[in-house]
Amino acid sequence: MQKLFREYGVTPFTPMKGLFINAPIFMSFFFAISNMAEKVPSFKTGGAFWFTDLSSPDEFYIFPILCGLTFLITVECNTQDGMEGNPTAGIVKNVSRGFAALSVPLTMGFPQAIFCYWITSNLFSLVYGLVLKAPGVKKFLGVPQIPVAPPTTTPQPSFSLFSAIKQVAEAKAARQAAASSRTEQSKVTEERISSSAVLSQRIKNLEKQVKGRKKNKKR
Template sequence: MSTTTTAAADKINVVMDTVAQAAPPANEVAIAAADSYLPVAALQHVIDAVHNFTGLNWWASIVVTTLLIRSAMLPLLINQLKATSKLSIMRPHLEEVKQRVDRQAMDPTLVSEGQKEMQKLFKEHGVSPFTPLKGLFIQGPVFVSFFLAISNMAEKVPSFKSGGAYWFVDLTTPDGLYICPVLTALTFLITVECNSQEGMEGNNAAGTMKNVSRALAVASVPLTMNFPKAVFCYWVTSNLFSLVPRVR
């Protein structure tokens, strides 16, 4: 009886081993993305799809995914640049009306007429006072989603430990050489110097904004030096891509 029971147990173990071997392995990205919000989880699956389809290492898959998504957003960014250029063209007229309104501040009727004239200028040029901020609303959610998705993958996807190249083979750890944070700061600084505040020319705040951006570029090195290297694969690529619409 004991021998029969043992034999039956052995057969069950053999069957279970066979089923386990036949079953597809659990997708490490699917497991990592399971507890993420939908946009963040979707982005992780897109990176995984690029990785599986192309056979590229994780770092290159992140770069390709970044290029694909930024390319899809390019028409929106070009429209944004055109709109900010229109704002730059109309700014002298707007300032003239504003100064006239300020001089006539004691006359409510003239002030109202001046405000209507400014509204007419905005309408004629198809822009608004908030036009320069539209880029932030377009790119902000994408940046946050990429950051959260890649950070989550760096933490929970084991193969990220060997998914890099050169000095950044392990994508899950900070860059001890600080090359990645410095590259990120430099590429961001390039976008600033290449007129990242396009459309703000003539605005008194433009110089201040540019100086603040320069300071942020410098400060980003110590602020990001503890980020996993995987994040910089996106960040540097995205910064460089931001220069594309500005190439004349």
């Protein structure tokens, strides 16, 4: 693993570089816009459409929902890229989804000016990530193609309620079929026995008749 890191010039903390660069910039804009929303008079009439007053929260909650939605789309489209084979990729994605859902109630009281910057930043991140996923852009920037691992098939459990019920039903049907076949065989056997008994009785009657006729002739 260390040899692989040295070959490509990366470390396990390399993905954190983006966070260390973006986080201070985002926080600077966040506090700057919040301060301007409180102290700059033009923010009260500098908006458009339903958000004319940029210093007040969104009464229709359109901005908080748009902010959470754009962040969720960015997570779904770009978070997994570059994390193939990483066992923590699923955890990171689920945490990001939870943060996207919680961002709606947590940001309802923010000034609308912050959302104008935040949603624009989310859209830029979304487009930026989609562009970097294009094969032509990757080739131009020298980004290696990451092989996609074949999907692993999860083995089916050896026991389930449905299979147990099916096996019981099949066993019951097999027993019924065996019982019916035995009944049919016994009937056939009884019929054969009865027919043979009748035949033997007829033969005995014929023998008696023949003997009786012989006696009569002798007389």
